[in-house]
Amino acid sequence: MKRNDADFDAGRPSPESLAAGGENVNLEDPRLVMTLLEADQVVAAKRQSRFGPRKLSFAVRVMLWGLRAYVVVMLVLVVVSVVRAIHPAP
Secondary structure (H helix, E strand, C coil): CCCCHHHHCCCCCCHHHHHHHCCCCCCCCHHHHHHHCCHHHHHHHHHHCCCCCCCCCHHHHHHHHHHHHHHHHHHHHHHHHHHHHHCCCC
């Protein structure tokens, strides 16, 4: 079943009404925080939340390189098969 955002937010006050009221302000709600920030603050906050490259273990790196080699070998086999199918041997 597809979730509707209106159904999800039913019964919850809007961030604008919370910010205007000043009481019962929950700064853990990211929607409220985003409404309170200026545009340049939003951009700066999004830049800080980006994730860098993950540190992979040796075993995972070996497995990834093995998969890369497997893909290259399979591509060569497919190209050879296609060439042989187009130009059959006499």
